[in-house]
Structures are given as C-alpha cells and as structure tokens.
Amino acid sequence: GENVEQHPSTLSVQEGDSAVIKCTYSDSASNYFPWYKQELGKGPQLIIDIRSNVGEKKDQRIAVTLNKTAKHFSLHITETQPEDSAVYFCAASPGYNQGGKLIFGQGTELSVKP
Amino acid sequence: NAGVMQNPRHLVRRRGQEARLRCSPMKGHSHVYWYRQLPEEGLKFMVYLQKENIIDESGMPKERFSAEFPKEGPSILRIQQVVRGDSAAYFCASSPLARKNTGELFFGEGSRLTVL
Numbered sequence: 001g002e003n004v005e006q007h008p009s010t011l012s013v014q015e016g017d018s019a020v021i022k023c024t025y026s027d028s029a030s031n032y033f034p035w036y037k038q039e040l041g042k043g044p045q046l047i048i049d050i051r052s053n054v055g056e057k058k059d060q061r062i063a064v065t066l067n068k069t070a071k072h073f074s075l076h077i078t079e080t081q082p083e084d085s086a087v088y089f090c091a092a093s094p095g096y097n098q099g100g101k102l103i104f105g106q107g108t109e110l111s112v113k114p
Numbered sequence: 115n116a117g118v119m120q121n122p123r124h125l126v127r128r129r130g131q132e133a134r135l136r137c138s139p140m141k142g143h144s145h146v147y148w149y150r151q152l153p154e155e156g157l158k159f160m161v162y163l164q165k166e167n168i169i170d171e172s173g174m175p176k177e178r179f180s181a182e183f184p185k186e187g188p189s190i191l192r193i194q195q196v197v198r199g200d201s202a203a204y205f206c207a208s209s210p211l212a213r214k215n216t217g218e219l220f221f222g223e224g225s226r227l228t229v230l
Contacts (some may be wrong), residue, residue, distance in 0.1 A: 025155065034218065
C-alpha cells in the first residue's frame with residue numbers, strides 16, 4: 001500500500017525566513033497531494049493541494065511542488081509569520097482509492113520565532 | 115454551513131469500558147472517514163463509510179473496534195473493552211458525494227480519548 005514519509009519532523013525558523021517541508025510517496029499511481037495545517041487542540045485544515053497533472057501551485061505565501069518521477073512533493077512557505085507555527089501534514093491519495101482516503105506523513109512541527 | 119461536528123470532545127474511560135465517538139458530517143456530505151492520532155504522531159486511516167455501508171476498513175483493528183454510518187444520525191466509532199493503548203485523538207472527516215474522488219477532506223476538531 002501507499003507509504004508517505006515526511007521530513008523534517010521539527011523545523012524552527014526566524015520570522016520572515018522561508019520554510020520548506022518535504023514528502024516522498026511510494027505509490028506511483030497516487031494522484032492527489034494535499035497539505036494540512038493542525039494547530040494545537042484543533043483538527044487539520046487544508047491549506048493547499050496539488051494534483052498529479054500539475055507540477056507547481058501557489059497561493060499567496062504558500063506553494064507546493066510535485067516531482068512525479070522522483071515521487072516527492074514539497075511545501076514552501078515564504079515570509080513566515082508567528083501564526084504559521086503549527087504542525088503540517090502532507091498526504092497522498094492512493095491510486096487504488098475507492099474514494100477520498102488519504103495516507104498522511106508523520107508531520108512537521110514548524111516554529112516561527114519572532 | 116456548520117463544519118464537521120464531533121462529540122464528545124474529551125472522553126475518559128477506565129480499562130474495560132466502552133467508548134462511543136460520534137461524528138456528524140458537513141451538510142451535503144455523505145462520505146465519512148475516521149482517523150486516529152497517537153500523541154506526537156501522524157494521522158492513521160481507520161475506516162471509510164458511506165451511508166449504511168463500510169467501504170474500506172483496512173485500518174481498523176480486527177477486534178474491539180467497529181464503525182457505522184446509519185441512514186439517519188451521526189457516524190459512530192465504537193471501541194469496546196478499552197485499553198490504555200487506545201488513548202488517542204480520533205478525528206472524523208467528511209467529503210461531498212459529487213467530489214468523492216478529489217480526496218479533499220474536511221476534518222472535525224477531534225475526540226480525545228483517555229483510558230485510565
């Protein structure tokens with residue numbers, strides 16, 4: 001089955017710097033790759049997603065890139081702010097999916113220091 | 115439009131008791147997913163249900179765990195004879211029928227189970 005690996009597990013940056021989180025997946029048939037942000041005590045919230053027919057997608061300070069050949073995708077946050085501090089999860093939707101199931105990475109705890 | 119509603123938000127049980135976690139999907143959503151999050155770990159898929167049907171239960175432990183999504187009412191995740199290792203946050207997510215293949219899931223705030 002699909003397996004998603006995420007690195008790093010923790011990331012600390014200064015306010016205004018960029019943050020990059022990387023994920024790899026194992027199932028070459030996976031076709032949908034969302035990123036979720038989870039704040040303490042809350043449920044995960046979708047922040048951006050990308051599909052397998054697109055190489056890059058950007059939404060203001062957040063961008064995601066996908067390399068299907070290498071089976072990895074990355075989240076880029078520019079001009080980080082303290083409110084970006086949270087745990088970020090990548091996920092992949094397996095190609096064999098019967099509908100909607102996501103396999104998540106282990107999470108990255110991002111800390112943005114003012 | 116209310117989001118995914120989970121209750122209780124916190125539940126404490128003693129070993130051997132039963133835990134019932136409820137989830138009401140977003141209005142118009144007929145697909146429900148349950149995930150478990152152990153402390154400082156990622157989200158592990160448990161089960162995917164549509165109304166009155168279990169579609170994929172490949173992540174459910176074989177014993178003590180069951181899930182249902184009846185025609186009327188919320189989805190329920192039931193854990194019988196709880197053990198300390200069941201202590202975790204249980205998240206429910208839903209997605210709309212029309213976009214069931216997009217993978218976009220909307221999560222609730224979670225139910226945090228503590229087993230004493």
